[in-house]
Structures are given as structure tokens and as C-alpha cells.
Amino acid sequence: MFLKEYIKEVFGAVKSLATGMRRTGYYFTHHKEIITQQYPDNRDTLQLPERFRGEVVMIHDENNEHACTGCTACELACPNATIKIVTKFDVDEETGKKKKAIDTFVYHLELCTFCNLCIEACPTGAIKMDQTFEHSVFDRSKLTKKLNHDGSKIRAGVE
Amino acid sequence: MPSLENITDDLDVWLYQQFGATATFLIESVLIALLAIGLFSILGLVLIMMERKVSAYMQVRLGPNRVGPKGMFQTVADTLKLIVKEGMTPDGADKFLFNLAPFIVMIIAMVILAPLAFSKGFQIWDINIGVLFITAVSSVSVIGILMAGWASNNKYSLLGAMRSGAQIVSYELSAGLSVIAIVVLTGSLRMSDIVASQENGWWLFKGHIPVLIAFVIFIIAITAETNRAPFDLAEAESELTAGFHTEYSGMKFALFFLAEYVNIFIVCAVGATLFLGGWMPLHFGTNTQFNHVMDYIPGIVWFMGKTFFLIFVIMWFRWTFPRLRIDQLLNLEWKYLLPISLFNLLLVTLMAIMGWHF
Known part of the structure; x- marks a missing residue:
């Protein structure tokens, strides 16, 4: 009707x-x-969401060991050439075999769009997104970072 | 108890004794003009602040909170900025009409203020066709909008103005019909009579369902008439940048902006007068103690309270509903609101004749 x-x-x-x-x-x-964060005022108590993407960092444990094998999957996954991995060959002392390892993990923060593709590409979970976001500097060269700490080496058992 | 009526009467008598009839009339005219301008500027500041805060809370934000305590003076700062800014006139524009349009819109908003009853005896002009006057004059504001859109020499402005014309002309009908529903019940077009007829109860409560329907239709129609979302097709930021005031800047833009808010205040005041009893306090039938307490609250507070409640409802609409398309807008008016309000008018008339209302 x-x-x-x-x-x-x-x-x-x-x-x-x-x-x-x-x-x-x-x-x-x-x-x-209300979800507004009054940022400069609450800098000390700022609560960022868990999945906030600040910058890429490499996870190091207390023995200064990381899980990066130097496979360059992240470098290939990066859409705008933010990551450059320089590899070297470590010689195993006992067997004398050569093994590929990273020399420098170069990260260009100024090119990064924080798309998270490198973290998804990493097969060993060696890198993650940090929560820091105050990135402004006076010199552009300071934005080019080396992610692996000095003297660090790959954790035993990570292939 | 001192009331606004006593103050105005005493002032009138005192001026008459001091200066004579002609000078009294002139002085009172100037005083009224000053009061109206003062009211308008305060309304502009308060309503824009209110809108920004209401929208912020409804969108889970904080809103302006930097200038002054809790951001109270944000609108003052914005107004100062607008006053200082340059009022540009585009090259291709019709200069005379372009500069005239904001003043027309503003003047019309001021003229509608005349028959509003703010409190008992506190009214600029208790004209015997008050309601008719308001409906007649308020539809003239479309001329100002069309003028602004046409003179801007801009396709967005013209589109916005044309839409606004179609919208105001069609929604004027159902607004008028729902106003007539109250006029039928009251038997008078005079504002003070309409308020006086609600002494023992507001029409919204006394008039049963037909008046409730008329009230809802009236609220929808005035939202459309003041070009507010969800009917803000005349401005439609996402499609027409800013519609009819795209080309305006500085104080000329501020006049349009102010006129929008003043118009909201006025239509809400009319709605409060017609349906919610104007400055009449809230009374419950026989509960004399409660009624006495309510009587102690001055009429102006009641009037402003009801008006601001309606303004809040309209703001609530704006920050909840999505914008309609122009054909949906006209469908809503011609296929739904107009038939319903015509039928409703018949019901109200029947009710008035048979005396079914309280």
C-alpha cells in the first residue's frame, strides 16, 4: 500500500x-x-598509540646483538630508497667459513614516509618502528642514521 | 520586583518630562538602535564561540582553548582580525551590488528583531501583524544572498545563490504553515497576544500531537531557511568553496557570518515565542508552590533559555547530519513536509473549532 x-x-x-x-x-x-592530546603541554605524560610509527630502529639486546642477517629484504621493500645496507663477510674462527653480515645499516630519515613496509618485509624481526617523533634538526646530514650499534654483531642462531 | 517593563516605562516617562514628545521619540530610537547593535555584536561573539565548542565536543575534540580562560576570547580575537583585514572587491564584480549585499542581509536581520517580545513589555514594536511581519521580512534575505552571488561574478557564488533561492522559497511554505497552526489556535498575529495565550501552558504541551508535528516541521524549515547544515547547500564547502560569500573578505565577510548567526537567533526566538511560550515561565497545572518559584525567574531569562535551547538543537543537527543533495532537499520539502503540514493545519483547525486543546 x-x-x-x-x-x-x-x-x-x-x-x-x-x-x-x-x-x-x-x-x-x-x-x-575526547582524544585530543595537548602535545607540547603534556610532553611528559604523552601517551602514544601502540602502533604509532615514529622512526625505524634496530632492536639490540643487552649483549649488543641484533637479528639482522643483511638479507636486504627491507632495502628491496622500501618504495623510496630510504634504506641502504652495506654488507661484509665475517670469517668464522673455528671453521674458517665466510659468512655474510651487515657492516652498516644506513637509514635516511629524511626520505622515509613511515609506511611500515620494511618492518613487514623483515624475515627475522630485526627492525621495528619507534615512538619518537621529534625529528627536526638544523643539519640535513644528521638525518642519515646508522641503525646498527658500534661493535654489534648478529645473535647466534639467527639465519 | 523591578522588571524590564518598569524600567522602560520609567525611562519613557522621565524622558517625556525632560525633553517633550519629539525628542523622546528620537532619543528612544537611538537607544533602541544602540541596544540592537550591542545585542547583535554580543550574539555574534557568543554564538560563534558556542558553535565551535559544541562542534568540538560532538566531534570528540577540545575546541578553542588558548585565548583567554578556556578559550573564551577566541571569537574576540577573530573579530579583531576580520576588522583589520582588507575588504577586497574582485575586478569583474558588480561593485555597487557586491558592496551592498552584506548590508542588506544584515539590515533584514535587524528589521526582524522589531516584533520580538524579549520580556513582558520589553519589545521594540508590538505590531498587530507581528508573525506575518516576521515571515514576510525574513524571506527578503534571499535577495541579499542572490545579490551577493550574482554580483561576485563567480560560478560558485552564483550556484550557491541559486540554490539558496530555491531552498528559501520552498521552505518558507512549510515554515509559514506551521506558524499558521499557532495563529489558528491563538486567533491573533500579535506577538504579545501569542505569548499571553500561553500563560497556563505552552502550546507545545497544550496543542497535542498536531502542534508537536508543526513544531518539528518548523524546526526543519528554519534550519533550511537559515542555510544551516544539513541544508547548507548555499555554502556547501566541499562543492562550492563557500557558496555565495566565496569572494567576500574582511568585514564584509564578517557581516555575512554575523547575519547567519543573528538569523539563527531570531528564528529560534520566534520558535520559542510561538511554541515554547516566549518569556512565560514553566507552569504545572495546580502545583502552586512550583509555579511561584518559577515566577521568580525573570522573563528575559526564560526567553533566552528557550531560545538558546533551540539554537543548541539546531547546532546539534548541524554536527550530526550529512548534507542533502539539492534534489533530495526539494523532495523533502515538496513530497513530505508540505503535504504533512497542510494536513496538519487541517487537524489544528479542527482542534481549534472543537476546542479540543486545553
Whole structure:
């Protein structure tokens, strides 16, 4: 019936609008829901989300060992050539075999778009996104970083 | 108890004794003009601040919070900036109409202020066709908008103005019909009579469902008439940059902006007068103690409270609903609101004749 459809349509419209207004009304009366971070004021107590992408760092454990095998998967995954891995060959003292390892993990912060593709590409979980985000410096060369610490070596057992 | 009525009457008598009839009239005109301008500037500051805070809280944000305590003086700072800015006139524009348009919009907003009853006896002009006057004058504001859109020599401005014309002309109908519903019940177009008829209860409560429907239609229609979201097709930031005031800057833009908020205040004040009893306090039938307490609150507070409640509801609409398309907008008016309000008017008339309301 035409009239029935018409009235049903009007009531449906009013109901859906009321649903929307209930939501905004809830937010209006519940100020605890506000998610704005008043950043420079709350710098000490700033709570960043877990998955916030600040910059790429390499994970080192307490023995100054990392999990990077120098496979360059991250370098290949990077869309804008942010990562450059310089490899070298370590000689195993016992067997005398040569083994590929990283010499320098170069990270160009100034080129990085924080897309997270390198972290997803890494087969050993050697790199991760840090939560730091105050990156401004006065000299552009300071943005080119070496991610592996001095004297660090690959953790035993990571292939 | 001193009321605004006594103050105005005493002032009138005192001026008359001091200066005579002609000078009293002139002085009172100047005083009223000053009061109106003062009210408008305060309204502009308060309403824009209110809108920004309401929108912020509804969008889970904080809103302006830097200038002054809790960001109170943000709008003052913005106004200062707008006053200092240069008012550009584009090369291809029709200079005379372009510069005239913001003033027309503003003047119309001021003229509608005349028959509003702020409190008992505190009214600029208790004209006997008050409601008709308001509906008639408020539809003239579309001329100012069309003028601004046409004179800007800009396709976005013209599109916005044309949309605004179609919108105001069509929504004027259902707004008028829902106003007539109250006029039928009251039997008078005079604002003070309409308020007086609600002494024992507001029309929203006394008038049963037909008046409730009329009230809802009135709220929808005034939202459209003031070009507010979800009916802000005349501005439609995402499609037309800023619609009819795209080319305006500085104080001329500020006048448009101010006129928008003043218009909201005025239509909400009309709604409060017609449906929520104007400056009449809230009374419950026989509960005399409660009624006495309510009587002690001055009329101006009641009036402003009701008006600001309606303004808040309209802001709530703006920050909740998505914008309609122009054909949806016209569908809503011609296929839904107009038939419903016509039918509703019949119901109200029947109710008034049979005396079914309280």
C-alpha cells in the first residue's frame, strides 16, 4: 500500500536521524571520550598509540646483538630508497667459513614516509618502528642514521 | 520586583518630562538602535564561540582553548582580525551590488528583531501583524544572498545563490504553515497576544500531537531557511568553496557570518515565542508552590533559555547530519513536509473549532 510505505519511510528516516543524534549527544555530554592530546603541554605524560610509527630502529639486546642477517629484504621493500645496507663477510674462527653480515645499516630519515613496509618485509624481526617523533634538526646530514650499534654483531642462531 | 517593563516605562516617562514628545521619540530610537547593535555584536561573539565548542565536543575534540580562560576570547580575537583585514572587491564584480549585499542581509536581520517580545513589555514594536511581519521580512534575505552571488561574478557564488533561492522559497511554505497552526489556535498575529495565550501552558504541551508535528516541521524549515547544515547547500564547502560569500573578505565577510548567526537567533526566538511560550515561565497545572518559584525567574531569562535551547538543537543537527543533495532537499520539502503540514493545519483547525486543546 502506498500510504503505508510513505509513513514507514518517514518513521525510518526519523529513527535513523535520532540514532545519529544520540551518538553525538553522547559525545557532547561525555568529555572523557575526547582524544585530543595537548602535545607540547603534556610532553611528559604523552601517551602514544601502540602502533604509532615514529622512526625505524634496530632492536639490540643487552649483549649488543641484533637479528639482522643483511638479507636486504627491507632495502628491496622500501618504495623510496630510504634504506641502504652495506654488507661484509665475517670469517668464522673455528671453521674458517665466510659468512655474510651487515657492516652498516644506513637509514635516511629524511626520505622515509613511515609506511611500515620494511618492518613487514623483515624475515627475522630485526627492525621495528619507534615512538619518537621529534625529528627536526638544523643539519640535513644528521638525518642519515646508522641503525646498527658500534661493535654489534648478529645473535647466534639467527639465519 | 523591578522588571524590564518598569524600567522602560520609567525611562519613557522621565524622558517625556525632560525633553517633550519629539525628542523622546528620537532619543528612544537611538537607544533602541544602540541596544540592537550591542545585542547583535554580543550574539555574534557568543554564538560563534558556542558553535565551535559544541562542534568540538560532538566531534570528540577540545575546541578553542588558548585565548583567554578556556578559550573564551577566541571569537574576540577573530573579530579583531576580520576588522583589520582588507575588504577586497574582485575586478569583474558588480561593485555597487557586491558592496551592498552584506548590508542588506544584515539590515533584514535587524528589521526582524522589531516584533520580538524579549520580556513582558520589553519589545521594540508590538505590531498587530507581528508573525506575518516576521515571515514576510525574513524571506527578503534571499535577495541579499542572490545579490551577493550574482554580483561576485563567480560560478560558485552564483550556484550557491541559486540554490539558496530555491531552498528559501520552498521552505518558507512549510515554515509559514506551521506558524499558521499557532495563529489558528491563538486567533491573533500579535506577538504579545501569542505569548499571553500561553500563560497556563505552552502550546507545545497544550496543542497535542498536531502542534508537536508543526513544531518539528518548523524546526526543519528554519534550519533550511537559515542555510544551516544539513541544508547548507548555499555554502556547501566541499562543492562550492563557500557558496555565495566565496569572494567576500574582511568585514564584509564578517557581516555575512554575523547575519547567519543573528538569523539563527531570531528564528529560534520566534520558535520559542510561538511554541515554547516566549518569556512565560514553566507552569504545572495546580502545583502552586512550583509555579511561584518559577515566577521568580525573570522573563528575559526564560526567553533566552528557550531560545538558546533551540539554537543548541539546531547546532546539534548541524554536527550530526550529512548534507542533502539539492534534489533530495526539494523532495523533502515538496513530497513530505508540505503535504504533512497542510494536513496538519487541517487537524489544528479542527482542534481549534472543537476546542479540543486545553
